[in-house]
Amino acid sequence: MKRITVLGATGSIGIQTLDVIRLHPDNFAVHALAFGRNIEKAVPLIQEFNPEMVVVQDDHVKDELLKQLVNYEGEVRSGIEGMVDASIHPDVDILLNAVMGSIGLTATMRAIQAGKTIAIANKETLVTAGHLVMEEAEKYGVELLPVDSEHSAIHQSLNGENPARMERLILTASGGSFRDKKRDDLVGVTVEDALNHPNWSMGAKITIDSASMMNKGLEVIEAHWLFGLPYEKIDVIQHRESVIHSMVEFVDRSVMAQLGTPDMKVPIQYALSYPDRLDLPKTKRLDLEEIATLHFEKMDFERFPCLRMAYETGRMGGSMPTVLNAANEQAVQLFLDGRISFLDIEALIGKALEKHDKIRKPDLETIMEIDKETRKQVQTYIN
DSSP states (O other), X not given: OEEEEEETTTSHHHHHHHHHHHHOTTTEEEEEEEOSSOHHHHHXXXXXXXXSEEEESSHHHHHHHHXXXXXXXXXXXXXXXXXXXXXXXXXOOEEEEOOSSGGGHHHHHHHHHTTOEEEEOOHHHHHHHHHHHHHHHHHHTOOEEEOSHHHHHHHHHTTTSOGGGEEEEEEEEOOOTTTTOOGGGGTTOOHHHHTOOSSOOOOHHHHHHHHHTHHHHHHHHHHHHHHOOOGGGEEEEEOTTOOEEEEEEETTSOEEEEEOOSOTHHHHHHHHHTTSOOOOTTSOOOOHHXXXXXXXXXXXXXXXXXXXXXXXXXXXXXXXXXXXXXXXXXXXXXXXXXXXXXXXXXXXXXXXXXXXXXXXXXXXXXXXXXXXXXXXXXXXXXX
């Protein structure tokens, strides 16, 4: 029985993680659930899974939650300290980090130091502080199991292989909501347009990132840290069906790929059950005869400048990816709030990167300060 702390329990990945746990009560149990402010969605989950600890965003949400919980005997905490305590508790086997943004970084670092297995669905943690996270993981002998479908596909393709014989990683990209639009067509697109993803059911922020291709850019940086390849050996190819989730090319030119229908429960369950596999009966089988044809297209960096900026900042390293991520998070929220246009997202990110003086190897405190200041700066650009 593996006991799991889920950070981001009311988000898309968190809900699907609980679906997987629900399917396998003999294999998994919930130790703690952490979420932000979505009390309405959280209360039935708390009542169903009865975790030993619940963590919320702040004391105000905590007070509101306690008014609605009936007969709950566990502990309710708030803030970063609560997330940390829920992640490092001696009874926890796996920390599943599915919070959006860099807020889960501290809890992840502390969980690594406590020797917990990390199921990482929060790419921003590695984008923001990949050098620190991987140093700590190596120091404490902790494996990071990727939950993103692309990185899970690479992890599965490497099973039984010698990682030193990797030649190239090929990440696939659906192209997002606007894959068939030219740049001129993006003027005036709405939030509703951007949230209409053709293949995947995801949260709002990651769906917007998919439309701008920033999500794939963040995944490139994440792949660099997880698998240790330089950026010139990490490629992205557009694959509209989302059937091949990613590929690994080896030195003998053999290519290993992981295929499946677009369902996030597959990589989630793989991370939780690894090195074993469990049945997933409600997931649709892959029917290649039904699909018949798979399409692949070269990525256009002029069409998708966010992907270009991700490669550039990844190669620059240091504090630049922290700025990239923080500026993107703030800009996406401004778009979701209706305060900027879709194309303003990339413009604000570019401005933040241009104004930042790189710090070569920032420590955790510096990273958190840069993250905070970048968000403030992006806000001032539109005020």
